[in-house]
Amino acid sequence: MTSILLLGSTGSIGTQTLDLVREGGSGLTVSGLAARASWEDLLDQAREFSVTHLALTDPEAAALARPRLPAGTHL
DSSP states (O other), rough: EEEEEEEEETSSHHHHHHHHHHHSSEEEEEEEEEESSSSHHHHHHHHHTTTTBEEEHHHHHHHHHHOOOOOOOOO
16 A cells, blocks of 8 residues: 655645545555635545645635544644
């Protein structure tokens, strides 16, 4: 298995990459996710893929996401 850190996970290329991971057989697992401001989508992805390392580049989005993080998740 190859572990990836997916930058731009909420954009079109990022979501297509996650589709490949979902399908299995790609040999990929997700160790971290990053997005600019789409914090709700990022948290949904973190829950689905059990990812505990997240990044948001928009400080306002990070402030909104922080109190809603799944247990054990770091932003």
